Every structure is written in C-alpha cells, then in structure tokens.
Amino acid sequence: MPDNDTKALIDGLNEDLRGEFQAVIMYRLYASMVQGPYRQELRTFFANEIPEELAHAQILADKISALGGTPAGSAAPVKVVMEAKEMLEAALEAEIATLARYVKRRKQAEDANEHGLASEFDNIISDETNHRDELRQMLARWPY
Numbered sequence: 001m002p003d004n005d006t007k008a009l010i011d012g013l014n015e016d017l018r019g020e021f022q023a024v025i026m027y028r029l030y031a032s033m034v035q036g037p038y039r040q041e042l043r044t045f046f047a048n049e050i051p052e053e054l055a056h057a058q059i060l061a062d063k064i065s066a067l068g069g070t071p072a073g074s075a076a077p078v079k080v081v082m083e084a085k086e087m088l089e090a091a092l093e094a095e096i097a098t099l100a101r102y103v104k105r106r107k108q109a110e111d112a113n114e115h116g117l118a119s120e121f122d123n124i125i126s127d128e129t130n131h132r133d134e135l136r137q138m139l140a141r142w143p144y
C-alpha cells in the first residue's frame with residue numbers, strides 16, 4: 001500500500017498527466033486551426049510541441065503506474081479559440097500553470113523519497129520554461 005506522501009504524489013502526478021494530455025490536444029488543435037499570415041510558422045511551432053508534451057505524459061504515466069496508481073484517462077479541458085494571438089495567450093497561460101505545478105511536484109517527489117523522479121522534473125521544468133519563453137517572445141511584439 002502506498003504511504004500518504006506517495007498517495008498525494010500519485011494524485012498530483014495524475015493532475016499533471018491530465019495537463020500533458022491537455023497540452024497535446026491543445027497544440028494539435030491550434031496547429032490545425034491557426035489561420036492568417038503567420039499560419040505556416042505557428043503551425044510548425046504548435047506541432048513541434050506535441051512530441052515533447054507526449055514524452056512528459058509518458059514519464060508521468062509510467063511513474064504513476066510504478067508507484068501503484070492508475071494513470072488518468074482524460075485530459076484537462078482545452079480552451080478552443082480562433083485567433084492566432086488568443087492561441088498564443090492560451091498556450092502561455094497553460095505553460096505558466098504547468099510550470100508552477102511541476103515546481104510544486106518536484107518538492108512533493110523529494111518528500112516521498114522519489115529522488116529519481118525529482119531529477120526527471122528538472123528536465124521537464126526546463127522544457128516547459130523554454131515553451132513559456134518562446135510563447136512570450138512571440139507575443140512581445142505581436143503586431144496587433
């Protein structure tokens with residue numbers, strides 16, 4: 001039976017997993033839906049995020065299962081928007097929330113004596129930080 005720290009960690013990891021599934025769906029929808037003069041570039045950007053978010057989902061689902069939990073079978077809801085700028089803003093908001101969750105989860109992993117997982121979070125936190133920064137850079141000089 002998992003102890004209380006491990007149970008709390010599994011619940012947290014499932015929240016993160018739903019967030020990664022959300023990110024995969026969000027970037028897939030935005031890549032397909034984006035219109036306007038920047039479509040080609042944004043489509044490539046959004047599509048390129050998908051493998052990284054899926055890799056995060058794999059790490060989380062593997063770990064939840066290894067800890068004796070059941071990985072979540074659903075995604076957090078995706079904000080469906082039409083304008084390119086709204087997509088970038090929604091994605092930025094999601095990446096910022098994701099980062100905050102992982103910083104918290106890293107500490108939770110340490111508390112549950114899951115030091116290997118805690119160190120995996122360093123890489124994930126660095127990936128999500130890059131996502132956030134690129135979205136901010138695109139929005140910084142958005143022309144309208």
Ligand SMILES: [Fe+2]
Pocket residue numbers: 020023052053056128
């Ligand atoms: Fe991710």
Ligand SMILES: [Fe+2]
Pocket residue numbers: 023053095098127128131
């Ligand atoms: Fe991300």
